[in-house]
Amino acid sequence: MNNTLNSNRLGMLIQRQWIEFGKIYLMSLAVLAGIFIAFYGYSIYNVYRQNADNHALQSMLSFRPYLFVFMSLLFITIISGTYFSNLGQKPKAIFELLLPASKLEKFFVAIFYTTILTTVSYLLVFFLVDLGFVSYIRSNFSSSYSYFDQESGREVVVDQLMFFYKQEINSKVYLMTFLPYLLSALFLLGSIMFTKFQYIKSAVLLTVYILLYILFMLKVIQFFTQDTIRISEGVFSEEVNILRVICGLGVLVTVAVWGIGYLRLKEKEV
Amino acid sequence: MITIKNLNFSYSKSRPLFKNLDLNLQGGRIYGLLGKNGAGKSTLLKNIAGLVYPQEGSIAVLGKDPTQRLVETLQQISFIPEEFHLPAVKSDAFVKANSGFYPDFDHSYFKELIQEFAIPVHEQRLADMSYGQKKKYIISFGLASRTKLIIMDEPTNGLDIPSKAQFRKVMASALTDDRCFIISTHQVRDLDNLIDTVIVLNDRKVVMNATIDQLANSFLFRKMVELPSTVIYAEQAMGGYNTISVNSGDEDSKVDLELLFNAVLEQKIQFENLLNTSYNEQYA
Numbered sequence: 320m321n322n323t324l325n326s327n328r329l330g331m332l333i334q335r336q337w338i339e340f341g342k343i344y345l346m347s348l349a350v351l352a353g354i355f356i357a358f359y360g361y362s363i364y365n366v367y368r369q370n371a372d373n374h375a376l377q378s379m380l381s382f383r384p385y386l387f388v389f390m391s392l393l394f395i396t397i398i399s400g401t402y403f404s405n406l407g408q409k410p411k412a413i414f415e416l417l418l419p420a421s422k423l424e425k426f427f428v429a430i431f432y433t434t435i436l437t438t439v440s441y442l443l444v445f446f447l448v449d450l451g452f453v454s455y456i457r458s459n460f461s462s463s464y465s466y467f468d469q470e471s472g473r474e475v476v477v478d479q480l481m482f483f484y485k486q487e488i489n490s491k492v493y494l495m496t497f498l499p500y501l502l503s504a505l506f507l508l509g510s511i512m513f514t515k516f517q518y519i520k521s522a523v524l525l526t527v528y529i530l531l532y533i534l535f536m537l538k539v540i541q542f543f544t545q546d547t548i549r550i551s552e553g554v555f556s557e558e559v560n561i562l563r564v565i566c567g568l569g570v571l572v573t574v575a576v577w578g579i580g581y582l583r584l585k586e587k588e589v
Numbered sequence: 590m591i592t593i594k595n596l597n598f599s600y601s602k603s604r605p606l607f608k609n610l611d612l613n614l615q616g617g618r619i620y621g622l623l624g625k626n627g628a629g630k631s632t633l634l635k636n637i638a639g640l641v642y643p644q645e646g647s648i649a650v651l652g653k654d655p656t657q658r659l660v661e662t663l664q665q666i667s668f669i670p671e672e673f674h675l676p677a678v679k680s681d682a683f684v685k686a687n688s689g690f691y692p693d694f695d696h697s698y699f700k701e702l703i704q705e706f707a708i709p710v711h712e713q714r715l716a717d718m719s720y721g722q723k724k725k726y727i728i729s730f731g732l733a734s735r736t737k738l739i740i741m742d743e744p745t746n747g748l749d750i751p752s753k754a755q756f757r758k759v760m761a762s763a764l765t766d767d768r769c770f771i772i773s774t775h776q777v778r779d780l781d782n783l784i785d786t787v788i789v790l791n792d793r794k795v796v797m798n799a800t801i802d803q804l805a806n807s808f809l810f811r812k813m814v815e816l817p818s819t820v821i822y823a824e825q826a827m828g829g830y831n832t833i834s835v836n837s838g839d840e841d842s843k844v845d846l847e848l849l850f851n852a853v854l855e856q857k858i859q860f861e862n863l864l865n866t867s868y869n870e871q872y873a
Contacts, residue, residue, distance in 0.1 A: 322659060322660045322661060323660075325660075328660075328690070331686070331689045331690065334686060335686040335687060338676055338678055338682060338683075338686050339676055408674070409670075409672060410670065410672040410673045410674040411674045413638075413640060413668060413670045413673070414673070414674070416640060416658065417638060417639075417640070417658075417663055417666060417668050418663065418687075418690055419660050419663035419664040419690040419691060420660060420663075420690060421659075421660050422658065585658075586642075588640060588641045588642060589635065589640045589641065
């Protein structure tokens with residue numbers, strides 16, 4: 320086991336990786352923070368321009384969920400898709416492959432950087448930017464209004480400028496949290512397999528695959544369901560059950576793609 | 590230390606690089622791997638280090654299959670490639686990040702080598718150094734790792750004349766009975782007085798694997814004004830010819846590696862036979 324997985328070597332690998340990867344990583348985080356700041360800044364500017372009417376306030380932060388999801392997928396795929404790009408460059412690859420650490424340790428460190436660290440740092444940057452801007456907005460505008468609810472007979476307070484981390488999230492959304500990790504696993508595999516333009520090649524291949532898969536599935540579903548009617552209320556009549564199955568399959572596929580990535584790393588030649 | 594049996598390797602099916610190649614390398618030796626451009630010197634080194642996989646045959650390095658890339662095997666291999674990359678960090682950070690992977694890394698020896706090669710590690714980041722300085726740095730790191738196998742691909746490329754002399758001196762002093770150095774080069778003069786065994790690759794196989802002593806005992810390397818019939822190979826030089834002839838009278842001469850290399854490539858069959866005959870006669 321000492322030869323395959325050693326905590327001391329794992330620690331050294333993480334440290335060593337930071338020397339090469341750290342600066343680029345921090346720069347990407349800075350760019351990410353810049354993009355978030357630009358969105359929030361533009362949004363506040365618009366509110367000021369429209370004299371902070373109620374409609375402007377309501378729509379001021381509506382971009383957040385879209386920005387959060389889009390940028391998270393972009394960030395995690397970029398980090399994963401470039402992580403093993405060194406292996407495509409002979410002068411770097413020889414040192415990486417001959418570094419006395421096991422393949423499993425090298426792969427675990429890759430998982431650490433592309434998923435754990437990326438998730439934590441992304442959430443941290445997004446929430447910090449959100450916290451800063453929303454605090455500023457709340458100090459300049461009236462964040463809440465109240466009305467009397469006739470049905471319950473109580474006063475309801477609506478907070479229009481809630482911090483992002485405090486917002487209620489539909490429980491179905493949690494069933495899709497495997498998606499960034501599945502994409503991360505796929506782009507990590509691409510960064511091992513391709514020797515040049517790893518990110519672009521992975522993205523193009525994945526897009527083509529998804530398109531073909533959708534076309535294929537449409538045809539299959541059409542073939543089986545054309546001129547038929549549903550006569551029973553099965554378990555899949557509820558949307559949440561379908562999402563649960565997708566989530567389960569997504570987790571399995573993610574682990575499988577990581578497995579393939581590990582095998583490809585093991586067999587990598589220079 | 591290294592046993593290669595029946596190695597077959599090719600990058601493309603139409604052009605095999607090695608066919609049924611056999612080779613045995615022992616500890617306590619500095620091997621000079623010679624060959625024309627494209628003969629497969631670098632590829633053979635990569636096969637030994639486990640960076641590429643043979644199509645057929647087997648390679649054992651310290652008793653293990655190098656393609657497995659086991660930690661215990663990697664801890665005993667230092668590979669200094671012709672092209673390499675050093676990060677934009679100071680030497681201390683690089684050593685701190687990498688030396689821990691080599692259990693026998695000798696920090697004081699590393700400092701000695703850095704001083705010997707006069708590498709400006711305190712003033713510059715590694716990435717900012719000149720190619721020659723980087724090369725000396727990476728050679729120093731490889732030697733200080735105290736690995737049993739040191740593989741160098743064109744190590745003297747980019748070194749200035751004093752550095753080449755320093756390189757020879759350092760390498761000679763670093764050799765111990767349990768270590769094996771393999772140096773691939775096409776600049777054979779740089780390895781003068783350093784290597785003790787010559788391996789020549791040509792036409793998909795090893796066409797010569799002989800120690801310098803064997804070669805000196807078997808052949809006479811002389812400069813002659815006229816060519817006698819006993820000469821088996823000659824090249825025109827200033828004021829005569831550089832020649833190789835059979836050493837039938839136990840005479841001493843310095844092995845001219847460049848001449849030998851050219852002779853092997855041009856007359857390899859006759860030359861190989863002569864070496865084998867002479868070697869067999871002496872050691873049978």
